[in-house]
Amino acid sequence: MNISEAAKLSGLPAKTIRYYESIDLISPPRRAANGYRRYEAGDIASLCFLRQARQFGFNIDQCRLLLDLYKNPQRRSAEVHQLVSDKLEEVDAHIRELADTRELLAKLVGACANDEDADCAIIDRLASPQEQS
Amino acid sequence: MNISEAAKLSGLPAKTIRYYESIDLISPPRRAANGYRRYEAGDIASLCFLRQARQFGFNIDQCRLLLDLYKNPQRRSAEVHQLVSDKLEEVDAHIRELADTRELLAKLVGACANDEDADCAIIDRLASPQEQS
DNA sequence: CCTTGACCTTCCTGTTGCTGTAAGGCTTAG
DNA sequence: CTAAGCCTTACAGCAACAGGAAGGTCAAGG
Numbered sequence: 117m118n119i120s121e122a123a124k125l126s127g128l129p130a131k132t133i134r135y136y137e138s139i140d141l142i143s144p145p146r147r148a149a150n151g152y153r154r155y156e157a158g159d160i161a162s163l164c165f166l167r168q169a170r171q172f173g174f175n176i177d178q179c180r181l182l183l184d185l186y187k188n189p190q191r192r193s194a195e196v197h198q199l200v201s202d203k204l205e206e207v208d209a210h211i212r213e214l215a216d217t218r219e220l221l222a223k224l225v226g227a228c229a230n231d232e233d234a235d236c237a238i239i240d241r242l243a244s245p246q247e248q249s
Numbered sequence: 250m251n252i253s254e255a256a257k258l259s260g261l262p263a264k265t266i267r268y269y270e271s272i273d274l275i276s277p278p279r280r281a282a283n284g285y286r287r288y289e290a291g292d293i294a295s296l297c298f299l300r301q302a303r304q305f306g307f308n309i310d311q312c313r314l315l316l317d318l319y320k321n322p323q324r325r326s327a328e329v330h331q332l333v334s335d336k337l338e339e340v341d342a343h344i345r346e347l348a349d350t351r352e353l354l355a356k357l358v359g360a361c362a363n364d365e366d367a368d369c370a371i372i373d374r375l376a377s378p379q380e381q382s
Numbered sequence: 383c384c385t386t387g388a389c390c391t392t393c394c395t396g397t398t399g400c401t402g403t404a405a406g407g408c409t410t411a412g
Numbered sequence: 413c414t415a416a417g418c419c420t421t422a423c424a425g426c427a428a429c430a431g432g433a434a435g436g437t438c439a440a441g442g
Binding site: 234 | 294298305306318326329334336337340341344347350351358366370372
């Protein structure tokens with residue numbers, strides 16, 4: 117099938133599929149006589165796998181590792197488990213960071229008079245010299 | 250003062266200060282006879298303000314708006330309040346998204362045997378055709 | 383036979399917010 | 413006189429694509 121059908125079936129934009137090929141995330145497919153890329157069922161499976169991994173928040177390098185494991189029947193599930201656990205910790209750290217920011221923002225919102233006056237606790241807070249962590 | 254001292258006082262890398270100038274986030278400072286940038290106390294205040302706004306998660310365009318309000322004695326605090334409320338919602342949405350991802354990852358981690366076997370629930374899940382949201 | 387539209391190809395640019403590096407000039411101390 | 417430690421500009425690169433230009437291909441319709 118051509119790239120647009122592969123895109124439809126995999127849920128990835130054609131542009132993304134070409135991009136994945138360009139960075140050697142997927143292997144280049146065969147070409148038809150006219151130069152068009154031709155995808156097979158196995159290619160579609162890999163593309164779907166990548167789409168899902170990306171949706172789970174894995175970056176391209178992590179996808180590379182996951183894809184290697186996916187394609188390797190000699191894998192040990194412990195390796196997969198390790199990768200995903202690491203990602204979970206990563207996401208947790210990110211959430212904690214955002215939650216901190218959120219609390220600070222909420223404080224700012226609560227402190228501001230929210231009126232026609234120029235006086236503003238938010239501006240004051242942002243302008244106040246703060247020690248640099 | 251020269252840029253390196255402005256960097257020290259503001260907590261921003263000198264490179265970042267030059268970058269902010271290049272994108273017209275801050276106005277170009279006067280130059281000494283030798284071409285070096287010379288910063289005044291007011292410049293440092295703006296830089297500190299920017300550093301703090303960035304730490305709060307505001308992007309450059311939002312910082313532009315905040316900085317305008319900061320410098321404008323005719324501002325109404327309601328405008329500032331609006332900007333920060335919007336940001337708060339933005340952060341909340343981001344957190345919700347990450348929390349969803351986190352739960353999905355936790356499920357994966359829990360489902361994987363985590364042993365020497367090739368059989369892996371994570372791989373199975375990522376490989377399973379999933380409807381595209 | 384010609385055209386139209388929908389595909390496909392490659393290549394280049396832009397996005398965000400910087401950071402790194404190169405190549406060179408200025409300043410101060412030894 | 414030279415070495416260090418500043419400063420300057422300008423260009424490249426990161427992630428993960430998206431958009432668009434310029435052109436080739438293919439099937440259908442008049």
